[in-house]
Amino acid sequence: MEAVLGRGEFCYVASVTRHGPHVTPMVFALAGGRVWVTTSRGSVKARAWRLDPSVAGLVRAGDVSVAFTGTVRTFDLLEVDSWVRDLFEAPALAVASTRFTRKNARFFAGYAVDARHVPLSWTPPGRVFTAIELERVAVVDASGVAETFGEWPRALTSVPRFRATRAGTGPLEGLPDDVRSPLGESGEGALALEGPDGSVVLPAGWTAQGGGLYAALAREALELAGLPEATSRAAFAIDRPSWWRARNMTGAMVRGTGEVVVPEALVSGAASASRIARAAGVTHAAAAVVRLRAEQLVWWRGWSSGTVAVA
Structure with missing residues (x-):
């Protein structure tokens, strides 16, 4: 499972909305047994997570994929009420941030090239860092289900x-x-x-x-x-x-x-x-x-x- 999550380029994350699931690709990193993603503070996903933190996701690595379900926890510097909570997560946040930056360094290079065109919502001040706590995981290949964790x-x-x-x-x-x-x-x-x-x-x-x-x-x-x-x-x-x-x-x-x-x-x-x-x-x-x-x-x-x- 970790090998697939380590090799995968994108995580397709589905959030719960009143119109049904909303699924789009996101860059990600694995740290501390959690999948970490980032999204715009005003995005459909961020708004959905405030109402229902349940998510599902998929990471592909060649012919093998990892499907999972879990719960999100957001870290937003503009949410003053969360500062005390986030303080206890500081070590985990530091590790996750480092791994996220290292794994997705090429995209940060792309942002640098396009700096004059990048909207504010795509820059760090406009985004929230999010951890997905994995609850169920399934390893899927071309023939079906290779392995599952959880019910x-x-x-x-x-x-x-x-x-x-x-x-x-x-x-x-x-x-x-x-x-x-x-x-x-x-x-x-x-x-x-x-x-x-x-x-x-x-x-x-x-x-x-x-x-x-x-x-x-x-x-x-x-x-x-x-x-x-x-x-x-x-x-x-x-x-x-x-x-x-x-x-x-x-x-x-x-x-x-x-x-x-x-x-x-x-x-x-x-x-x-x-x-x-x-x-x-x-x-x-x-x-x-x-x-x-x-x-x-x-x-x-x-x-x-x-x-x-x-x-």
Whole structure:
């Protein structure tokens, strides 16, 4: 687990909002058994954490990923009421800050290059340092779940019949051209699903076909979401990150509902669902597909971002 967290470049963190999970990539570091991230004080995540500190996350390192759930604890110099509490955490904060800076040094170099363009919210005075206390952890690979820590539900319900969405506007057509084009028509993403035990974030391949957007992964991995019904509130993050320059990062989050499709559980449409799984890069015999029905598209490119409602 620690090896994966050490090699991973980004952590896809999902927060709880009234619209369902909100998942985006963040730079991070592991220190003291906690995952440390930083975000703008006024960001959606920071506002969500004030209401509900529950989070889920995903870190990829090649073909192996670590999915986790936990609770956030923020450290904000502008919150006077927290100064006494933070004083007791000073040694841990010092270690975490050092590791965070060392692990993400290339991004700090990128900020230096783009110093005149970096918004205040992206600079240290505008951000809060956050620790995620890990409660459940699962190591996931292409074949399914390799190892778990903590109690994970193992439930999954599929729709009985499936027909691919062939007509309609492309699922990413609402995005600006300079965001949609780099994302392409398939790739890897982070799938956040809201279950009865909270949200989880899982590694998934994806493909856009006709009017449909689909995520695919091993059925065993999808069972970690513990979904008692075939539909769930969902979010899917797709991005093209830069190795060192935040200004060049491009991505989108699709928010709405996810419809679980397990080919081997279908009365009809199994062949079509299996073809979609393969198109998304998942060749495992026990694959599962989640059809994403978008209600909202959130996009980012460098310092700019926006939201598009889907009719």
